[in-house]
Amino acid sequence: MKQVLVHPMYFGSIVQYVAISQSSGVLFENEDNYQKQTYRNRTYIYGANGKLLLTIPIKHTGKEGRQLYKDVRIENDFEWQTLHWKSLETAYRTSPFFEFYEDEFAHLFEKKRNFLLDFNYECMQTVIDCLQLDITYNKTEKYQTDPNKDVTDYRFLVQAKKEKPHNLESYIQVFSEKHGFIANLSVLDLLFNEGTNAMSYLENQAIF
Numbered sequence: 265m266k267q268v269l270v271h272p273m274y275f276g277s278i279v280q281y282v283a284i285s286q287s288s289g290v291l292f293e294n295e296d297n298y299q300k301q302t303y304r305n306r307t308y309i310y311g312a313n314g315k316l317l318l319t320i321p322i323k324h325t326g327k328e329g330r331q332l333y334k335d336v337r338i339e340n341d342f343e344w345q346t347l348h349w350k351s352l353e354t355a356y357r358t359s360p361f362f363e364f365y366e367d368e369f370a371h372l373f374e375k376k377r378n379f380l381l382d383f384n385y386e387c388m389q390t391v392i393d394c395l396q397l398d399i400t401y402n403k404t405e406k407y408q409t410d411p412n413k414d415v416t417d418y419r420f421l422v423q424a425k426k427e428k429p430h431n432l433e434s435y436i437q438v439f440s441e442k443h444g445f446i447a448n449l450s451v452l453d454l455l456f457n458e459g460t461n462a463m464s465y466l467e468n469q470a471i472f
Contacts (some may be wrong), residue, residue, distance in 0.1 A: 267291055269408060269415045271422035272384040273303040274320060275391060278466070279430050281451050283418045285466040290401035293408060293419055294381070297330040302422045304333065305380055307450040311355045314443045318348050320380060336380045349373040352452065359438050361459030368394055369452075391451055395463050430471045
């Protein structure tokens with residue numbers, strides 16, 4: 265598979281990591297404008313009542329026009345980090361691999377971060393390390409309006425509202441007996457439930 269062009273996400277969806285794991289390398293879109301209601305500042309996990317949205321609050325500049333993704337600041341007046349970590353603990357404490365990976369992720373919710381993009385890179389790097397994903401990645405130096413033919417453009421995967429259904433294989437989730445299998449949640453759902461099998465799962469999905 266060719267190099268893929270994707271947006272940095274808040275941890276990232278499972279489908280995004282399917283694309284990454286099956287690629288020859290990753291090019292992250294680093295020069296785009298920020299858009300609301302995307303996976304740039306949100307992720308979905310599997311809670312006791314079903315699909316649960318976690319959203320990072322953003323500072324609003326009050327200025328007219330678009331704002332570059334890399335300039336977007338996190339609103340730290342809210343205790344969102346405490347809320348997100350408690351939500352992850354509640355959702356996945358009984359999953360097979362939460363305790364195995366807990367220390368790798370806990371620090372992300374302990375210190376305040378200023379910029380959303382920087383924080384997302386930190387989150388995704390932690391996931392890449394946990395997956396033991398041997399992949400090289402680069403960042404764009406200007407917005408890729410028309411990527412070259414050596415790159416597959418998967419930037420549409422950042423869209424949360426207009427997301428198309430993906431034919432992902434099911435795996436056992438903590439609350440699947442109550443609500444059934446929920447596909448394409450945060451990659452954390454796959455990692456905490458499948459652990460060391462997560463990488464082979466990603467490599468075996470045929471969705472593109």
